[in-house]
Amino acid sequence: xxxxxxxxxxxxxxxxxxxxxxxxxxxxxxxxxxxxxxxxxxxxxxxxxxxxxxxxxxxxxxxxxxxxxxxxxxxxxxxxxxxxxxxxxxxxxxxxxxxxxxxxxxxxxxxxxxxxxxxxxxxxxxxxxxxxxxxxxxxxxxxxxxxxxxxxxxxxxxxxxxxxxxxxxxxxxxxxxxxxxxxxxxxxxxxxxxxxxxxxxxxxxxxxxxxxxxxxxxxxxxxxxxxxxxxxxxxxxxxx
Amino acid sequence: xxxxxxxxxxxxxxxxxxxxxxxxxxxxxxxxxxxxxxxxxxxxxxxxxxxxxxxxxxxxxxxxxxxxxxxxxxxxxxxxxxxxxxxxxxxxxxxxxxxxxxxxxxxxxxxxxxxxxxxxxxxxxxxxxxxxxxxxxxxxxxxxxxxxxxxxxxxxxxxxxxxxxxxxxxxxxxxxxxxxxxxxxxxxxxxxxxxxxxxxxxxxxxxxxxxxxxxxxxxxxxxxxxxxxxxxxxxxxxxxxxxxxxxxxxxxxxxxxxxxxxxxxxxxxxxxxxxxxxxxxxxxxxxxxxxxxxxxxxxxxxxxxxx
Numbered sequence: 001x002x003x004x005x006x007x008x009x010x011x012x013x014x015x016x017x018x019x020x021x022x023x024x025x026x027x028x029x030x031x032x033x034x035x036x037x038x039x040x041x042x043x044x045x046x047x048x049x050x051x052x053x054x055x056x057x058x059x060x061x062x063x064x065x066x067x068x069x070x071x072x073x074x075x076x077x078x079x080x081x082x083x084x085x086x087x088x089x090x091x092x093x094x095x096x097x098x099x100x101x102x103x104x105x106x107x108x109x110x111x112x113x114x115x116x117x118x119x120x121x122x123x124x125x126x127x128x129x130x131x132x133x134x135x136x137x138x139x140x141x142x143x144x145x146x147x148x149x150x151x152x153x154x155x156x157x158x159x160x161x162x163x164x165x166x167x168x169x170x171x172x173x174x175x176x177x178x179x180x181x182x183x184x185x186x187x188x189x190x191x192x193x194x195x196x197x198x199x200x201x202x203x204x205x206x207x208x209x210x211x212x213x214x215x216x217x218x219x220x221x222x223x224x225x226x227x228x229x230x231x232x233x234x235x236x237x238x239x240x
Numbered sequence: 241x242x243x244x245x246x247x248x249x250x251x252x253x254x255x256x257x258x259x260x261x262x263x264x265x266x267x268x269x270x271x272x273x274x275x276x277x278x279x280x281x282x283x284x285x286x287x288x289x290x291x292x293x294x295x296x297x298x299x300x301x302x303x304x305x306x307x308x309x310x311x312x313x314x315x316x317x318x319x320x321x322x323x324x325x326x327x328x329x330x331x332x333x334x335x336x337x338x339x340x341x342x343x344x345x346x347x348x349x350x351x352x353x354x355x356x357x358x359x360x361x362x363x364x365x366x367x368x369x370x371x372x373x374x375x376x377x378x379x380x381x382x383x384x385x386x387x388x389x390x391x392x393x394x395x396x397x398x399x400x401x402x403x404x405x406x407x408x409x410x411x412x413x414x415x416x417x418x419x420x421x422x423x424x425x426x427x428x429x430x431x432x433x434x435x436x437x438x439x440x441x442x443x444x445x446x447x448x449x450x451x452x453x454x455x456x457x458x459x460x461x462x463x464x465x466x467x468x469x470x471x472x473x474x475x476x477x478x479x480x481x482x483x484x485x486x487x488x489x490x491x492x493x494x495x496x497x498x499x500x501x502x503x504x505x506x507x508x509x510x511x512x513x514x515x516x517x518x519x520x521x522x523x524x525x526x527x528x529x530x531x532x533x534x535x536x537x538x539x540x541x542x543x544x545x546x547x
Binding site for chain 1: 241342486522523525526527528529535540541543546
């Protein structure tokens with residue numbers, strides 16, 4: 001279980017700084033498939049980075065399974081079972097896909113297991129195992145390999161930052177299936193930042209983050225109608 | 241007999257732990273031969289006028305290997321060796337060279353290997369050269385290799401030249417001449433640390449029509465070490481060449497990278513690219529999100545980059 005308590009994050013700038021995240025409190029339960037959505041610039045990605053420890057909150061607490069992890073490093077959180085798929089994954093010259101997946105897993109992975117992870121993200125596996133994770137891969141390929149690095153781990157909380165961005169329609173269908181089955185068996189909790197309705201449809205609960213705070217929270221049955229109304233009313237959601 | 245630490249050195253530089261069971265080899269230890277073996281197709285003979293060996297590979301030899309590693313374990317030794325390789329027409333051969341210096345003394349240990357390759361028509365050569373230094377002494381470990389490659393029509397050569405670590409000073413000098421349709425690939429990988437210095441000069445002359453060359457240089461400079469790269473591709477014909485220098489800079493190191501391309505023929509197509517930069521922060525963060533410490537992450541990134 002992941003709990004965020006009164007989380008705030010301010011960056012320098014102006015007299016009082018700029019508040020990116022304002023007093024966010026959320027709980028993601030074990031076994032829950034939790035989708036965070038909201039307008040661009042609303043603070044979704046920052047929230048994910050705060051949970052992973054890449055950014056440190058200026059105020060508030062983060063608890064994992066009841067234990068406070070607010071002061072822990074990225075490495076320590078990773079070892080406790082927090083994982084994060086980057087929105088823009090970094091490239092590594094000289095590192096093969098297989099090596100990266102093995103590093104994610106913690107031990108060298110057999111070929112067939114690597115292949116399974118890659119197939120699950122819509123990549124024809126054998127072709128990719130010995131490819132380098134460098135500029136020779138397209139943005140969409142990088143995103144899918146990034147998702148596969150989280151498949152290679154058993155996590156308490158797996159966070160995916162806009163996994164659908166840059167992925168073609170065909171691969172997207174495979175991904176939706178993968179996320180659907182992942183929520184059942186792989187990780188305890190899955191948090192996905194997404195704008196895609198098909199991913200939102202998988203959610204047990206959704207949070208709408210806007211202006212750095214929780215604008216709405218509830219089951220998809222509760223949130224969806226309100227979200228659609230907002231969009232039809234042409235509110236700030238579209239302009240954000 | 242080879243001591244255990246000498247076997248370890250051989251393992252590091254040539255992936256053999258002692259005298260090979262099969263194939264042609266010449267193992268040079270402290271300026272003298274510690275074992276030599278020729279085969280039906282590959283003969284190794286000492287030079288009569290100066291230190292070094294002549295290695296002759298018969299035409300159309302198929303998939304054979306020759307190991308000629310050098311180890312220097314005596315502090316203060318200044319070893320100069322001239323090795324000439326004559327690769328017959330259509331032969332395919334893998335040559336494993338390399339030098340390991342173990343210096344526990346106060347005097348400088350130095351090995352200068354002057355290698356000349358005469359690669360016959362349509363012959364294929366794979367050459368691997370690894371340099372490595374170790375030892376507790378204050379004496380420097382110095383390696384100054386000179387490599388000259390003369391390639392006949394249709395010859396192919398892939399050279400992998402690696403400086404693993406522990407070499408205090410190196411000046412590398414590489415020259416090549418390519419005839420019609422010859423193809424050359426040079427991959428250079430180099431790591432310096434402490435106060436080490438490294439300089440690498442490469443000149444590739446693409447003399448024959450249809451010749452092509454690629455130079456890939458990757459390096460990591462740590463601490464206060466300094467590196468200079470000066471790869472040059474000279475197009476004298478209808479040819480193609482690509483020069484790529486890529487360096488990771490750390491701590492207080494300094495790197496100069498000066499790729500130069502020259503065309504003396506209007507159908508020469510030559511490209512160069514060069515980059516120097518720190519380890520990207522996102523790369524470190526990504527590996528930390530997999531549970532690695534920043535130090536381990538740095539090591540993994542460097543190993544991958546130089547692999």
